[in-house]
Amino acid sequence: MAVLIVAEHDNSELKPATLHAVTAGLAMGGGLDLLVAGHDCAGVAEQAAAVAGVGTVKVADAPEYANGLAENMARLLVQVAADYTHVVAPATTFGKDVMPRAAALLDTQQVSDISEVVDADTFVRPIYAGNALATVQSSDAVKLITVRTTAFEAAETGSGTGTVAALGATGDAGLSRYVGSELSSSERPELTSARVVISGGRGMQSGENFPLIEAVADRLGAAVGASRAAVDAGYVPNDYQVGQTGKVVAPELYIAVGISGAIQHLAGMKDSKVIVAINKDEEAPIFQVADYGLVADLFKAVPELEEELERQGYGT
Amino acid sequence: MKVLVPVKRVIDYNVKARVKADQTGIELANVKMSMNPFDEISVEEALRLREAGIAEEVVAVSIGEQKCQETIRTALAMGADRGIHVLHDGETEPLAVAKILRALAEKEEPKVIILGKQAIDDDCNQTGQMLAALLGWGQATFISRLEISGDAVSATREVDGGLQNIELALPVILTTDLRLNEPRYASLPNIMKAKRKPIDQYTPEDLEVDPSPRLRVLQVVEPPGREAGVKVETVAELVDKLRNDAKVI
Ligand SMILES: Cc1cc2nc3c(=O)[nH]c(=O)nc-3n(C[C@H](O)[C@H](O)[C@H](O)COP(=O)(O)OP(=O)(O)OC[C@H]3O[C@@H](n4cnc5c(N)ncnc54)[C@H](O)[C@@H]3O)c2cc1C
Ligand SMILES: Cc1cc2nc3c(=O)[nH]c(=O)nc-3n(C[C@H](O)[C@H](O)[C@H](O)COP(=O)(O)OP(=O)(O)OC[C@H]3O[C@@H](n4cnc5c(N)ncnc54)[C@H](O)[C@@H]3O)c2cc1C
Numbered sequence: 001m002a003v004l005i006v007a008e009h010d011n012s013e014l015k016p017a018t019l020h021a022v023t024a025g026l027a028m029g030g031g032l033d034l035l036v037a038g039h040d041c042a043g044v045a046e047q048a049a050a051v052a053g054v055g056t057v058k059v060a061d062a063p064e065y066a067n068g069l070a071e072n073m074a075r076l077l078v079q080v081a082a083d084y085t086h087v088v089a090p091a092t093t094f095g096k097d098v099m100p101r102a103a104a105l106l107d108t109q110q111v112s113d114i115s116e117v118v119d120a121d122t123f124v125r126p127i128y129a130g131n132a133l134a135t136v137q138s139s140d141a142v143k144l145i146t147v148r149t150t151a152f153e154a155a156e157t158g159s160g161t162g163t164v165a166a167l168g169a170t171g172d173a174g175l176s177r178y179v180g181s182e183l184s185s186s187e188r189p190e191l192t193s194a195r196v197v198i199s200g201g202r203g204m205q206s207g208e209n210f211p212l213i214e215a216v217a218d219r220l221g222a223a224v225g226a227s228r229a230a231v232d233a234g235y236v237p238n239d240y241q242v243g244q245t246g247k248v249v250a251p252e253l254y255i256a257v258g259i260s261g262a263i264q265h266l267a268g269m270k271d272s273k274v275i276v277a278i279n280k281d282e283e284a285p286i287f288q289v290a291d292y293g294l295v296a297d298l299f300k301a302v303p304e305l306e307e308e309l310e311r312q313g314y315g316t
Numbered sequence: 317m318k319v320l321v322p323v324k325r326v327i328d329y330n331v332k333a334r335v336k337a338d339q340t341g342i343e344l345a346n347v348k349m350s351m352n353p354f355d356e357i358s359v360e361e362a363l364r365l366r367e368a369g370i371a372e373e374v375v376a377v378s379i380g381e382q383k384c385q386e387t388i389r390t391a392l393a394m395g396a397d398r399g400i401h402v403l404h405d406g407e408t409e410p411l412a413v414a415k416i417l418r419a420l421a422e423k424e425e426p427k428v429i430i431l432g433k434q435a436i437d438d439d440c441n442q443t444g445q446m447l448a449a450l451l452g453w454g455q456a457t458f459i460s461r462l463e464i465s466g467d468a469v470s471a472t473r474e475v476d477g478g479l480q481n482i483e484l485a486l487p488v489i490l491t492t493d494l495r496l497n498e499p500r501y502a503s504l505p506n507i508m509k510a511k512r513k514p515i516d517q518y519t520p521e522d523l524e525v526d527p528s529p530r531l532r533v534l535q536v537v538e539p540p541g542r543e544a545g546v547k548v549e550t551v552a553e554l555v556d557k558l559r560n561d562a563k564v565i
Contacts, residue, residue: 175454
């Protein structure tokens with residue numbers, strides 16, 4: 001048994017999602033290596049070697065891996081996979097883009113978005129927007145797996161004693177070209193790893209009202225999320241979307257403001273430890289999953305919440 | 317240029333899926349089924365390519381039981397020109413679906429294949445990427461913007477950190493995200509017209525694909541439920557509960 005984790009990074013920093021995939025990989029048994037494919041990414045390789053449990057960090061450093069394009073990444077994965085029984089990546093947009101392409105080239109039926117490792121061949125994954133959990137068994141010689149990061153703790157970093165080994169590059173497939181990115185920048189924590197998340201829905205009425213939520217977020221050190229309706233209406237950017245077809249979050253505390261609680265939204269947040277709902281409609285389905293429900297007009301309740309937190313000394 | 321649009325018949329997005337009592341799967345008998353919502357977006361995008369004079373023909377494909385023809389008819393009523401149904405009873409996994417689609421792509425020779433980024437039943441998010449690999453084509457997944465001019469394809473992808481722009485050349489695989497477009501409704505005359513549009517039928521065997529699943533589903537269970545919560549009357553009470561009972565702030 002040998003497990004390879006495909007690291008997600010931006011050529012300077014290892015993304016936390018990778019650490020969750022490592023924990024899942026360790027549960028599959030056997031030795032565990034990490035693949036860092038990028039360009040000028042020696043710093044990432046060093047960080048990867050310090051992750052607890054990592055044996056070898058295999059580094060493919062070449063221009064064709066600079067932006068993680070699936071066509072180039074999949075070619076590399078196919079070559080590297082020969083030495084492994086499991087190839088594992090986080091179920092982020094990066095992992096979702098790259099892994100199925102490699103799986104098809106290896107003639108393997110990928111197992112997507114696992115939330116539990118039962119044994120080396122058997123995994124649990126949520127289906128139907130998390131309304132069911134399927135236990136599936138793979139008999140493929142090399143298993144390709146993506147991991148729901150919120151279902152596994154982050155592996156410890158700093159204490160690892162991995163060694164770094166260079167890999168030959170596989171060349172540019174010449175099928176796609178990276179042009180550029182428009183990334184949201186925020187001082188707030190990242191949505192999928194934040195301890196507290198506060199999300200706004202259609203009830204917010206406009207993007208101009210999101211600062212109400214942001215003020216609370218800043219008191220609690222929280223990330224800000226949104227329902228699809230709020231994103232579609234242009235209140236906030238696409239990467240705020242929580243749900244079945246957006247991001248899955250499982251913070252200690254999730255506060256849903258002006259969100260009705262559609263199945264697709266619940267799929268992305270119902271594993272949060274504590275859920276708070278603020279909604280003026282007491283029949284809203286969100287109250288069925290909320291630990292604490294406040295039936296109120298958000299335009300009154302949210303500013304009040306911020307004031308109360310301030311009074312009690314939260315944040316600045 | 318021809319555009320192929322794979323459309324999947326899935327449980328309607330408004331229906332809450334129920335686990336079968338024997339834990340072998342999801343109760344699908346007498347449940348409302350619809351076209352996977354992402355596939356409606358794909359059909360819409362294909363139609364817009366045709367309306368812009370970039371594509372000549374839009375072909376909708378579905379793989380599955382006989383009733384998948386209803387899903388194909390929905391695509392035809394939206395405006396697709398013809399349909400292909402690959403009849404297969406029983407489960408299909410993304411790899412097998414991708415192999416069937418490859419065989420059809422080799423027959424039909426489309427320049428663009430537009431799939432949904434995920435099907436809302438199994439949420440696999442695999443089929444498009446697998447098909448791209450099998451055909452050796454470039455892939456633009458989770459797209460919210462598309463431009464095709466001549467052989468050049470420019471697309472914006474929805475990624476975790478925001479948006480990413482990439483360029484590719486035809487032929488290409490695209491997978492659609494929610495904000496690419498708003499699908500049209502089929503008008504009554506178009507629904508009538510769709511009844512006369514042709515649907516070819518194949519079996520996986522005709523296409524020399526073995527559709528048997530690789531994964532064994534051992535059981536399907538309901539996730540643990542959440543305990544009923546409480547209503548709080550005031551913001552002060554809420555903060556107090558979060559601080560002193562739940563201890564999360
Ligand atoms: C294929 C597909 C995928 C989808 N994926 C996702 C997904 O990933 N994530 C997602 O979130 N949704 C998703 N959806 C959409 C989902 O079905 C719902 O439409 C959406 O979640 C609704 O967003 P909302 O709760 O903000 O809006 P609404 O349902 O309109 O709810 C607004 C709520 O705000 C409350 N409200 C209004 N004004 C106030 C006020 N002043 N004070 C307090 N409360 C107020 C109302 O009572 C209401 O409950 C998807 C749908 C489809 C078809
Ligand atoms: C626990 C479990 C229970 C299952 N139960 C059933 C069942 O009762 N009945 C059943 O039929 N299958 C069942 N399946 C199989 C399931 O339908 C397949 O896994 C599915 O065909 C592919 O996964 P996906 O749709 O999530 O792929 P994704 O990769 O998420 O789909 C993306 C896109 O691929 C295209 N696509 C995918 N499948 C088709 C298709 N068949 N025809 C046309 N286009 C397609 C669409 O464009 C779609 O938007 C089950 C699977 C599991 C794990």
